[in-house]
Structures are given as C-alpha cells and as structure tokens.
Amino acid sequence: MDEGHTTMFLTRRHFIQTAGLLLVPGTGSAAPQRKTLVCVCLRGGLDGLSAVVPYTDDAYFHARRSIAVPPVGAPNGVLPLDQSFGLHPALEPLLPLYQSKQLAIVHATGSPHPTRSHFEAQDYLETGVPGNALLDGWLNRYLSLGENHPFRAVAIANSVPRALRGGDPVIAMNNPARFGLRHGETRVSAFQSLYQNSNDPLAHAGVRALDTMREVRERTGGAYTAEGNYPKSGRRLMHVARLIKAGFDIEVAWVDVGGWDTHVGQSGPKSTLSRSLSVLGTSLAAFHADMGALMDSTLLVTFSEFGRAVAENGTSGTDHGHGGVMFLLGGPVNGGKVAGEWPGLGKKQLYRGRDLDVTTDYRRVLTEVLTNHLGVPNVEHVFPGFAYPGGLDLVRAS
Amino acid sequence: MLRPQARHLLNRLAFGPRELDLASAEGTSAQLWMARQLEPESIDDPVTAAQLEAYRTMLLPPAEMREAYFHTVRRPAPESPTGFLELRVLDRQRLIEDAQMVQFIRQVASERQVLEVMVDFWFNHFNVYALKNPVMVLVTDYIEHAIRPHALGHFEDLLIATAQHPAMLVYLDNRLSRAARAGGKKQKPRITENYARELLELHTLGVHGGYTQKDVIEVARILTGWTVQDLQHQSYAFAFKPKMHDFGPKVVLGVAYSPERGEEEGVELLKRLAVHPATARHLATKLCARFVDNPPPAGCIERLAQTHIDTRGDIRALLKTLIASPEFWQHEHSKLKSPNLYLVSAYRALGTVPKGAVEHAKLANAMGQPLLMQPAPTGYPDDAEGWSSTAGMLNRMNFALDLADRAVPKSPDAIDDARIVERINQSLFAGLASPATLDTLRTQVAEAVGVRQKLQTATALGLGSPDFQYY
Numbered sequence: 001m002d003e004g005h006t007t008m009f010l011t012r013r014h015f016i017q018t019a020g021l022l023l024v025p026g027t028g029s030a031a032p033q034r035k036t037l038v039c040v041c042l043r044g045g046l047d048g049l050s051a052v053v054p055y056t057d058d059a060y061f062h063a064r065r066s067i068a069v070p071p072v073g074a075p076n077g078v079l080p081l082d083q084s085f086g087l088h089p090a091l092e093p094l095l096p097l098y099q100s101k102q103l104a105i106v107h108a109t110g111s112p113h114p115t116r117s118h119f120e121a122q123d124y125l126e127t128g129v130p131g132n133a134l135l136d137g138w139l140n141r142y143l144s145l146g147e148n149h150p151f152r153a154v155a156i157a158n159s160v161p162r163a164l165r166g167g168d169p170v171i172a173m174n175n176p177a178r179f180g181l182r183h184g185e186t187r188v189s190a191f192q193s194l195y196q197n198s199n200d201p202l203a204h205a206g207v208r209a210l211d212t213m214r215e216v217r218e219r220t221g222g223a224y225t226a227e228g229n230y231p232k233s234g235r236r237l238m239h240v241a242r243l244i245k246a247g248f249d250i251e252v253a254w255v256d257v258g259g260w261d262t263h264v265g266q267s268g269p270k271s272t273l274s275r276s277l278s279v280l281g282t283s284l285a286a287f288h289a290d291m292g293a294l295m296d297s298t299l300l301v302t303f304s305e306f307g308r309a310v311a312e313n314g315t316s317g318t319d320h321g322h323g324g325v326m327f328l329l330g331g332p333v334n335g336g337k338v339a340g341e342w343p344g345l346g347k348k349q350l351y352r353g354r355d356l357d358v359t360t361d362y363r364r365v366l367t368e369v370l371t372n373h374l375g376v377p378n379v380e381h382v383f384p385g386f387a388y389p390g391g392l393d394l395v396r397a398s
Numbered sequence: 399m400l401r402p403q404a405r406h407l408l409n410r411l412a413f414g415p416r417e418l419d420l421a422s423a424e425g426t427s428a429q430l431w432m433a434r435q436l437e438p439e440s441i442d443d444p445v446t447a448a449q450l451e452a453y454r455t456m457l458l459p460p461a462e463m464r465e466a467y468f469h470t471v472r473r474p475a476p477e478s479p480t481g482f483l484e485l486r487v488l489d490r491q492r493l494i495e496d497a498q499m500v501q502f503i504r505q506v507a508s509e510r511q512v513l514e515v516m517v518d519f520w521f522n523h524f525n526v527y528a529l530k531n532p533v534m535v536l537v538t539d540y541i542e543h544a545i546r547p548h549a550l551g552h553f554e555d556l557l558i559a560t561a562q563h564p565a566m567l568v569y570l571d572n573r574l575s576r577a578a579r580a581g582g583k584k585q586k587p588r589i590t591e592n593y594a595r596e597l598l599e600l601h602t603l604g605v606h607g608g609y610t611q612k613d614v615i616e617v618a619r620i621l622t623g624w625t626v627q628d629l630q631h632q633s634y635a636f637a638f639k640p641k642m643h644d645f646g647p648k649v650v651l652g653v654a655y656s657p658e659r660g661e662e663e664g665v666e667l668l669k670r671l672a673v674h675p676a677t678a679r680h681l682a683t684k685l686c687a688r689f690v691d692n693p694p695p696a697g698c699i700e701r702l703a704q705t706h707i708d709t710r711g712d713i714r715a716l717l718k719t720l721i722a723s724p725e726f727w728q729h730e731h732s733k734l735k736s737p738n739l740y741l742v743s744a745y746r747a748l749g750t751v752p753k754g755a756v757e758h759a760k761l762a763n764a765m766g767q768p769l770l771m772q773p774a775p776t777g778y779p780d781d782a783e784g785w786s787s788t789a790g791m792l793n794r795m796n797f798a799l800d801l802a803d804r805a806v807p808k809s810p811d812a813i814d815d816a817r818i819v820e821r822i823n824q825s826l827f828a829g830l831a832s833p834a835t836l837d838t839l840r841t842q843v844a845e846a847v848g849v850r851q852k853l854q855t856a857t858a859l860g861l862g863s864p865d866f867q868y869y
Contacts, residue, residue, distance in 0.1 A: 043774075115605075116595065116611070117595070117599050117605055118774065118775075118776070119605075119774070119776045120605055155787075157766075157787075157789070158764070158765065158766030158787065158789055158790060159766050159784040159785060159787045159789070159790060160783070160784070160787045165783050165784075170787075171787075171788050172787035172788050172789045172790070173788060173789045174764070174789055179789070179792065180792070181792060181795055181796060181799070182796050182799055182800070187799055187858065190838075190842045190855065190858075190859055191795055191859070191862055193838055193841070193842070194835070194838045194842075194859055194862070194863055194864075195864065197834045197837060197838050198832075198834050198835070198863075198864045200864040200865075202734065202786055202791075202864045202867055202868075203864055205786045205787070205788065205790075205791050206791050206795075206864065208788055208791075209788040209789075209791035209792045209795070210792075212788050213788075213792060258773065263571050263590050263592045264571055264574065264590075313588070313589065313590045313591075314574065314575065314576060314588020314589055314590055315571060315574040315575070315588065315590045317590070319590060319591050319592070320591075320595070352611070
C-alpha cells in the first residue's frame, strides 16, 4: 500500500469524525462541504407530457382530448415556464425554484431501450445498462470508485433499491427516528456477539445494522423540526434532510415516490396524477427549504422508468410509453430552462408511431451530474458502453 | 426421510417445520409425504377451521361481507344541533386486517401446507393490490375462489379463473377496456392494454416470451368486454358485455382468432397461452427460483418445463417432478426467508400465534412485505439481496425480541442451561443449528439471570440468528 493512500485515508477518517460538529447549517463552516446527490425514483412511469406540458403544441391537445391540462389562464391551467413548456398546476411549488434558476428540466429523456415493461425498464434504469438486467446498480458502481465509509449511501426504504445494490455497503432505513432495537442495550450486545461469531454473509448485514443503529440514535435523538412543509405522504425526503443536517456524511441518498402508473385517473385536479404531482412538487420544495444553505452542495435528480403514450387511452389515462421528463434541483444546477431537443408530437415524429421519442439518453444527464457535481473522472465504469456526447449545461462544474 | 431431508422438505414446501411435522415426515418418504399433501381435502384440519371461525364474515360473498364491515363514525359538523354527524362508512382498516389474518392463519396453522404454500405462490404470481378500490372487498373471494380451488389443479383453470375474477379485472383495469361504440361517430376504441400486457409478460409467456407490442394490443382487443357486472351497485360477478367487445378479426402470436364468438375467443386465447412452451419455461423458472434456489439451476428448469408440456400444466405433476429432481435436494438451507416466511415460520416453530391482526400487519409492513399489499403486478421479489438490508435485519431482531417476550410464560418451570439451548435447537433448528449459533446461545444463556430471562434470551437470539433467516 502506498503512503499517499494511507494519508488520504487518515484525513478522511478525521473528516468523518469531525463532520458532525462542523456541518451545522448556516454556520458557514470552513470545512469543504461534502457533495451530495439525492435520487428520487418515480416508479410506475411518470407522464412527462402532463408534468411538463408542451402547451403550444396542438398535437398535445388533440391527442389528449379529455385529459389535457387546460391551457394557460384557464382554471387549473398550465403554468408557463417558457414559450413552449409549462408546469402542471399541481407542480406549482416548483415554479419559484425554476424562476430562481435552481430547477432545470430535461424533456424527451429516458432509456433508448424499447421495453414497455415496468420491471424490465426499472431494472435497466437501475443497472444503468439498458438491455442488461443482470448487473449491479449503477450507483453502487459509482460508490466503488471512492472510499467507503458507513453513511456514504442511504436509501430511505425497507430494502436497498436495485440501483444501489452491489459490493459496496448501503444503508436502508425507513425512518431515522424509528431506527432502533427495542429492549435496551443488553440485547444489542447479545445480537452483536451472535452476528460477529458467524461466518455467514448475512452476518455483515446484521453487524452493520447494529452499528448503524447506534450511530443514528446518538446523532438524531429528540424531535425534528423541519424547515419546510413536507406533505404527509412525502416525508422520505425529510428523513434525508434530517440525516444530512445531523452531520452524516451522505454522498448518495435514494427515495422512491410512487403513484405514476396512471392507466386511469389523469383528468382534473382531483385525479390520481394531480395528487401524485402535488406530493412530488410539495416535497421537493420542502426539501429545498429544509436544507437551506446545504442545498448549495446538494443536487437532487428525478427519473422514472419510462414516459407514457402520447394519446390518451379509453379510460381517462395513458398506457406505458417511451420518452419522459427529468427534474434537477439544487445550488449546483444551471436551472431556469427546459433542456433537451424536442422531437415533436406529429405522427411521424413519434417513437414507433405512438410515444414521445427519447432525444436525451437518461445516462447523458446522469453522466453530467456525476462528472460536474461529484467529480467522477471515469464515468465509463458507471455506465459501461455508453458513449457520452457531452453535457447539456445543466450542472455547474465544481 | 432422514432429519435433514425432512427439514428441507418442510422448509421449502411448508411454511417451515413444527417439531411434530418433523417427526411424522421422518416416518415416511418424500414421495409419500407429497402424495398425501397433494390431496388436501383428505387431510383433517380442525385447528384451522376453529381459528377461522372468528373470521366467518370475511368468507361471505363480497357484497354481504362488505355490508358487515360498515360502521358508524361521528364527524364534527358545526351546522348540526349536536355538533356531530353520524356517518356509516366502510371500516377499511378492520377489513384489510381481517383479510390478511385469514391468509395468515391458514399459513401458520393449516395441516394442508403444500396447498397453502402454492396458494401463496400463485397469489404472488397473479398479484392484485388490496388498496386499489374496491379490491380489498374482493381479494379474499379472489384467493378462496379463483386461486385456492386451482392451486394444485391445472394451470389453465387458474389462469381463466384469475382472468375472470373481478379483483383482477379491477386491479389491471380490464373492466374498463372497450371497443368503439357501434353506430356512434367515428370513434377510437377505448381499450386499455394494462391487463393484456401483464397477462403475457407476467402470468404466461414471460418478458422474453416472443410476443410483440402488436400482440399486446390484439390480446387487449380479444379481452374487450371482459368486465364486472356492476361495480357501483356491488354486483361483483364477472360479465361478458358484448356492447364493449371488439368483434373484428384478431391475430395473436401468428394465430388467427375467428371473430364474432365473443367471450369464447378470450377463453381460447387463455387456453393456448396456458400450454405455450414459453409459459412452461417461464413457470418452471419461477417455481425453481422459489423452491430450489435463486438463480435457479438449469437442469431443474428443463425438467419442470418438460413436465408442464407433457401434462398440459398439471400442477400436481410439476410438484412431483420438483421433489424428484436431484437439484431440489442439493440446495439445502440456501435461501433467505422473505419477511412473511420469516414471520410465519417463527410462529410455527414456537406454536404461538400473534395476539391480534394489527400487530402482524404492522410487522409485515415494517419488513416490507405486508400480505395482499404489493402494488406492483410483479408480486413480491424472490431475492435475498432485497431482503437483507440494514432496516430489514433490525426489524427481524426486533420481532425476535418481541415474540420471545410473549412466547415465554411468566413463571416457567425450572430447567438447566444446557437443556434450554437444546430445546431451542430442536424447536427452531430441527436439532441442526450451526456450531457458532449454539456457542453464542450457550454463552448468552449462561450470562442471563433467572429461568425466564434465560428462556427469553435463547428464544430471541435463536429467532434473530443468521441460521433462522435461511430456509
């Protein structure tokens, strides 16, 4: 082992040990703030055309006679962002963030793979190699490039999502406030010895669970007062903010937000889609407010396994489609724009005659995030086989 | 059977061994044990029947059952003279808990374990989500009348029964799918391809089963008009409504379906899909992943796929082939229990059922696998990595602590340390616990004070040990 590596390791250890004291929001600490990436996975297939409406395109209103978002100015109408696109009214909380250039949107983005199967498309989204469902997750490959430390990657979930699975350890917890072992310390040490004495691969998970628990307890004790107004069903991002604000040195966080498989129920302000978008918009804005100055070094990105068909189906909804939309939020974002080449909604412009085409591979967006925000030099390792055509000027180089 | 084989069989084709099951399995061969289990109606099951007595209402026809779950709630109403309004609403909480409890009781207590394991397997294969309205009213009927009667029958009957059950018709939206109205203005057909796609991808051929997007649409057209009689008025029977059906010609996987036959077309389609070679392979792969190992060994998949083709999807024959395969016996104790299997096997090992449904529902929920509540049509995954997270491990340890406290009597009889450890080894591990686990149990029992605490410690550590997480 060369000396340089050892020194770096010691420095990192030192940083980890002191981070909890230094990273209090708003104190303007001198320590360089850890860059954080927050991934919000919208499972089910978000309808990008409803979230970010091409409101000047007649083809949109034509294809969506009964479920189109009403025009600008109409009750519950589109909130214009620029000359071509506007937000769904339920995403109103995102409007000020767009205006302050902290929110960027990429439209007609997604995976080049034609599958319309949820689980296949989600597998590909998470392996980072469309067509290959057998690999580890792309985020775990990212983790393998850097130095490991206990709280580097956290999923607010019952189980580790595919994108984070692989050789590097990842923490999964539903809620830091309830992450503990009942019946006190004596039992903890009994379990500790049980798992430490075992050769089983599961033993690592067991020991890690107990260590993690101890640390979360020590550092997030007491009630949490969020600085933002999270919706009741959108508190997973609050848990992320809580852990980061408690000084946990989180590099990658992951939350799932569901409710997007809208074969039915896309019409009107009380529809499933409106409610899901409202939860999304409100919780993203709350997270932004809650994080405060920490947002300067945090980038949040959303993605979904595919968009939905351009034409409405017979049940006031849309079936599985192709191209969709991604949101990027945070200080490092070069926001206030809807990026990506717009393929159009004309019959001949549609993917396989029915879906919004993908003009921006989702890996292109994520590569720019990894390169500019997290400073990854070798993205080929994270997205093997992907030829990066350069960024879309979405993320400022740090 | 020898002890290790008996344990393996009861781990895989039952929800874990009870001590008495081990004893009786040791007295017979695997083939005879299976043969008996494959005739569930010939097995007496009085304990299950007695425990289900408390949930009689749940087993009524859906419309009647729903009526029984209405209750009166008081809501503040400033305009009313009393300031309150009395409303009759569906008690969704109690309904869902009871529905979970019925399945849970069967899994823990039933003597017909192979049947219950297969009901669980097929329900997961033909998943519906109880929280999509009004599936919660229909889901018990779905399991009792679409799944359970065919769980050890022919795959074709299972496929047709699920396709025509209102729970599935609601869950995957096929009830809404309709052709253009005849005589109306030029109108697009109002089909939805949700069920059609999952039918091909998940229920039959598998994602690489050789179908195209065109096939999905053609299947959806064939199934237009397969709907529910009148959902709004709680008339939950399956109905074929000719007015909604597309009577034009269709072609699926190169086979032309002659039009004008209405419902018959769909039945023909399902019968063809049920015995398609891609379906045989897809089901064989899933069965081997669940019962042998994940990833499943190739030889076993071959044998099961061939049996499916030879017997036109006879599930009994598939299970006989399964336990006759050498691979089945070569992959002992290699799979991590899913949260539900972990809970059920723990209750079985200790002979304790939880005090109330709420408790169990909360536990399964916290562990990420609440019964009847998987939103995605894929069902719950069958892979260890997903279940071995930090949160998952802590939940298991917490469950072990709670159950141990509950299972050990307030003033237990005197018993020495060595016998405590041996008792846990027998009840939880069929006498086959690993040396490392036994070592820790001995040390921790020695350190604990008093018989009750010793028993609790041993039980909790046993249930929470790495050994008990596998099956």
